[in-house]
Amino acid sequence: MAKHVVATVAEIPPGGRKIVTVRGREIGVFNLGGAFHALINRCPHQGAALCTGAIVSRLEAPVPGEYRLTRPDTMIRCPWHCWEFDIATGQSWCEPDDVKARTYNVSVEPGEALAKGPFTAETVPVSVEQDYVVVEV
Amino acid sequence: MIPAGAIDCDIHPAVPSVRDLLPHLEPYWREHVQRRGLERDNFETSAYPPGAPINARPDWKPPAGPPGGSLPAMQAHILDPLRPAFAICNVIHGAQMMMSEDLSLALCRGINNWLAAEWLDRDDRLRASIVVPPHSPDLAAEEIERLAGDRRFVQVLLLAMAEIPLGRRMMWPVYRAAERHGLPIGIHAGSTYRHPLSAGGWGSTYLEDYVSFAQGHAAALNSLLAEGVFQKFPDLRVVLIESGVTWLPASMWRFNKTWRGVRAEVPWLNRLPADIVRERVRLTAQPFDAPPDTASLTTILEQLGSEDMLLFATDYPHWHYEGEAALPAGLPADLVRRITLDNPLATYPRLQQETAR
Numbered sequence: 001m002a003k004h005v006v007a008t009v010a011e012i013p014p015g016g017r018k019i020v021t022v023r024g025r026e027i028g029v030f031n032l033g034g035a036f037h038a039l040i041n042r043c044p045h046q047g048a049a050l051c052t053g054a055i056v057s058r059l060e061a062p063v064p065g066e067y068r069l070t071r072p073d074t075m076i077r078c079p080w081h082c083w084e085f086d087i088a089t090g091q092s093w094c095e096p097d098d099v100k101a102r103t104y105n106v107s108v109e110p111g112e113a114l115a116k117g118p119f120t121a122e123t124v125p126v127s128v129e130q131d132y133v134v135v136e137v
Numbered sequence: 138m139i140p141a142g143a144i145d146c147d148i149h150p151a152v153p154s155v156r157d158l159l160p161h162l163e164p165y166w167r168e169h170v171q172r173r174g175l176e177r178d179n180f181e182t183s184a185y186p187p188g189a190p191i192n193a194r195p196d197w198k199p200p201a202g203p204p205g206g207s208l209p210a211m212q213a214h215i216l217d218p219l220r221p222a223f224a225i226c227n228v229i230h231g232a233q234m235m236m237s238e239d240l241s242l243a244l245c246r247g248i249n250n251w252l253a254a255e256w257l258d259r260d261d262r263l264r265a266s267i268v269v270p271p272h273s274p275d276l277a278a279e280e281i282e283r284l285a286g287d288r289r290f291v292q293v294l295l296l297a298m299a300e301i302p303l304g305r306r307m308m309w310p311v312y313r314a315a316e317r318h319g320l321p322i323g324i325h326a327g328s329t330y331r332h333p334l335s336a337g338g339w340g341s342t343y344l345e346d347y348v349s350f351a352q353g354h355a356a357a358l359n360s361l362l363a364e365g366v367f368q369k370f371p372d373l374r375v376v377l378i379e380s381g382v383t384w385l386p387a388s389m390w391r392f393n394k395t396w397r398g399v400r401a402e403v404p405w406l407n408r409l410p411a412d413i414v415r416e417r418v419r420l421t422a423q424p425f426d427a428p429p430d431t432a433s434l435t436t437i438l439e440q441l442g443s444e445d446m447l448l449f450a451t452d453y454p455h456w457h458y459e460g461e462a463a464l465p466a467g468l469p470a471d472l473v474r475r476i477t478l479d480n481p482l483a484t485y486p487r488l489q490q491e492t493a494r
């Protein structure tokens with residue numbers, strides 16, 4: 001596992017996402033209300049580019065007719081067959097224990113710390129004035 | 138070989154004629170029926186024409202009257218040779234199909250009274266499903282309430298195809314009453330003929346109608362699942378009677394697959410629909426739409442993913458097998474016990490309570 005600098009914090013505002021390639025792997029980096037999450041950009045169903053799908057809320061109903069919108073904008077819906085995945089955990093809505101998308105650890109690091117290493121910043125030039133999104137792969 | 142003490146989950150007493158119901162009708166409706174001359178009609182449903190070979194095994198045809206119309210004949214044909222602990226009577230009759238909701242209720246009541254007096258009182262192995270007017274859920278619920286105190290009624294009977302899909306909220310009074318009294322909903326093959334039996338339109342032949350019954354069961358189950366009946370009524374169980382069984386694994390698979398993509402339409406459906414079916418739905422094992430051998434049955438059980446779902450039934454007097462071969466020969470004893478005893482007891486709380494006593 002190595003830490004990879006994939007974006008500046010400013011690049012991915014709340015509600016935003018960036019798809020990056022790290023060691024040949026496409027990864028979607030999401031900012032959900034200030035918290036960063038990273039998910040593989042490959043749907044466990046049939047391999048669609050999962051992280052390009054719509055970001056949706058959890059639509060729930062404990063019984064018919066009692067509708068609840070919970071945890072707004074925390075799920076990604078696969079662009080192919082519309083399976084929904086929790087962006088933070090990778091768990092699918094339908095079979096959370098059995099069908100999951102791979103997740104990666106993400107952290108925010110100040111440029112100063114990054115300057116000391118050991119980090120890989122293949123595509124993002126690092127300056128000490130900014131904060132960066134770092135993914136562990 | 139059917140072990141003695143089995144529970145036969147589907148037999149069919151037939152109302153010999155509406156005339157036989159007269160003593161069991163309320164006075165108002167007795168007079169109503171007689172003024173209109175309705176006692177001269179039998180209101181047999183064209184779904185089960187008594188003359189069709191499949192509806193009466195040749196050696197089970199009584200000398201007079203409709204097959205299934207005589208208790209002594211039923212005793213000689215099935216109750217005495219098979220010695221079941223219980224057998225559940227399911228009456229299919231035009232009363233369930235009447236356009237008039239009040240007349241439908243009056244005749245259904247008459248049938249239930251007739252069942253109690255002419256069958257249940259005369260053979261203590263017999264149990265019955267409550268016959269209700271399916272197009273008047275409130276009246277149906279009233280009839281369930283009226284009879285719920287008689288513990289020999291162990292189920293509520295509906296037909297798979299009615300005026301509206303069975304899961305619709307309009308039907309919920311029936312499910313609420315059934316659940317309250319520990320009565321599973323038995324969904325029998327057939328239709329109340331508000332719509333064609335095939336989704337494509339009216340067929341020309343009995344053959345098409347009969348084969349299409351399986352689609353009717355699939356549609357009924359889809360509706361119950363999608364409308365959230367199993368979430369709304371967490372203790373309700375459903376028994377698919379004479380469904381043919383073998384369509385179910387493919388249907389479950391398709392339901393699961395489609396649900397994954399559109400599940401937001403039915404947010405109450407919050408677990409694999411097939412798992413709900415495995416927990417809450419049971420099927421009578423006659424007729425069984427596959428070769429009648431152990432290998433076919435085992436394959437279907439594997440596909441269903443559960444050995445708890447099948448319920449033994451002779452489907453007397455319908456003709457699906459010869460002799461006593463209501464189950465394939467050579468089934469492992471453990472499986473026979475489940476199908477003939479454990480599964481029915483787990484399905485029908487009232488039978489379980491009686492057996493425990």
Ligand code: FES
Pocket residue numbers: 043044045046047048078079080081082083
């Ligand atoms: S590939 Fe994602 S749902 Fe099918």
